[in-house]
Amino acid sequence: MIQEFKHIVSSLQVLFIGDIHTYWYKLTTTDLISILSLLVHQFACYIIYKFLSLIDHGYNLYSFLAYIPFIRKTLILIKKIVKNTPIFGKVIAKQYCRLKSSTYLYDTATFTDWKTYFECLYWKKLIDKSIKNKNAHIRLVITGDLNTENKVDLYGLKFIMSNHRSIFDYVLLQYIFQDSKDIHIKPSYMLIWGKIIKIPGFQTILKIFLNDENYKLKTLNKDNYEKFLPLIVFPEVNVMTKEVKIVHDKLSLQNGTRVYKESLSPRYDFLLKLIDMMGDSQGNDKDYFYNVTLTYYKLDAIFPANDDHICLAHKQMCGYQYIKNPLSWYKAVLNFNQFKLFDQEKSKQQNQGKCKYQLLQIIPSLLECFFAFNRSEKQPLIIRVHIEKIPMAIFKDKSKKKIELFFENKFAAKDDVIQQFESSLKIKKTRKRSLKTSSVTSVRDK
Structure with a gap:
């Protein structure tokens, strides 16, 4: 019982609220008021949406009876x-x-429009508070087959498959694939923990805390899945935290399954059933799905700066020159005492030399994506996303074994993609430039 309680508290901190010692003690009163306001708004939208859904189900039941x-x-x-x-x-x-x-x-269909309105309002608030917030610390870099300059065309899109690095993935993918600023644009359905949802609620949170690593996703009835497309799916099911990764790799080694460096093993049985349900799409050249690889980074100062600020660049599209040697180290987990010593050591070095930064791959909690986790340094949260478009016709006349091998190779390729993320993100120093006006841009090969 005590171990289960510790697990729930640990999961709550890692996935949702952030560490008490290293995050919450740095928040200001304004931050706390903003957090409370956000929670109240989301709770109100969720309750109204569920109430409207209850009335809708009640009316349908009455009509049937x-x-x-x-x-x-x-x-x-x-x-x-x-x-x-x-x-x-x-x-x-x-x-x-x-x-x-x-x-x-x-x-x-006025009643349905009201439900859609609160669905959009729910996601719009989260997006506006994080990714679209002018003062936000999020810097988003998207590469691949999705043209983000123009309106996203979802015609023929059957599902979006992504690795799972944070609860914020829900918000991020809704933003990329279905901008919910317009009431007439419905948010995408998400298939999470065996249930199709538009708004994550208390049941979703409970399943995250209480289910184990072997929990299997359930699939839909073959006849009614069309109305839910395009689906957002996370074949790993769990967020890849450090603790989950250790347990999962141990189970994979025991069962003789493949171990991935940057992800958990996907639920192949779920993916096979999903492809089987969409069998009609395999003969249509216009139908496709997106394979998304994403990860989160922050910059950590090894030696504090003088008057230098930092901005980021990616080496494909803009005219910045980039530093030859990329910085891509991983940070060990620090307990509270180690964290304080680490901060003290950095403060001692403040006047000893120029600032250097290391690029740290992290698993941010949900609140850390809305409110910066390091107020003193104001470092950005870098979200790196690569999107690959794959035609559904690739599964035509393929056996289940070949389809499973295809997805296995796709998840193995995510290891290489994430390594390329770290070799292509460059740190560029500038003087007298606010970090708020800095942006993640791309660098043209010269």
Whole structure:
């Protein structure tokens, strides 16, 4: 019982709220008020959305039962008894007629539009508070087959498959593939922990905490999956935290399955069922899916700077010259005492030399993606995303063994993609330039 409680607390800190010692003690009163405001807004949207869904299900159930002869007669009898009730009968009858006349809402799809509105409002708040926030510390670099300059065309897109590095992945992929600033643009469905959802809620959080590594995703009925496309799926299921990775690799070695450096093993049975459900798409040259590889970085000062600031560059598209030797070290996990000593050591070195930075691959908690985790240094959170477009026709006439091998190779290739991330991100020093105005750009090969 104690071990389970410790696991839940640890997961809560790693995935959602951040470490108490290294993150929360640096937040200001303004930050705390902003966090509370964000939570209240999201909670309100979620409750209203669930309430509207409940009314919708109730109406559909009533419509279904009303066509059953015995129940229909019973309902008519109850109506007559209620209408003939002294004093209250006329009032109830009038309200019933008013309610009945309002069912035109379902014919005009106004009720559905209200649900869509709160879905969009839920995601729009998260996106505006993080990625689109002008003062945000997030720097997003996207490469690959998705043209982000123009409006994203999702015609023919069946699903988006991504590795899982943070709970913030939900927000990030909604932003990239379905910008929910417009009420007429519906957010994408996500297949998480065996359930299709548009808004993550309490059930999703409980499943993250209480299910083990062997939890298997359930799939949809073959006849009704079309209305949920395009789906966002995470074949790894779990976020790849350090603890999860250790346990998962141990199980993989015991079971003789492939161990990946930068990801967990995907649930192949789920992927096979997903491809099987979309069998009709395998003969259509226009149908495709996206294979997404993403990871999160922050810059950590090895020696504090004088007046230098930093900006980032990527070596393909813009005119910056880049540093020859990329910095790509990984940071060991520090406990609270080590963290304080680490901070003290950096402060001692403040006047001893120029600033150097190391690029650290991290697993940020959800709140750390909305509020900077290092206020004193104001370092950016770098999100690196690579998107590969793959035609569904590649699965045509393929056996299950070949399809499984295909996905195995795709996840193995993510190791190389992430290593390329670290060799292509460059650190460029500038003077008298605010980090808020700095951006992650690309560098043209010269």
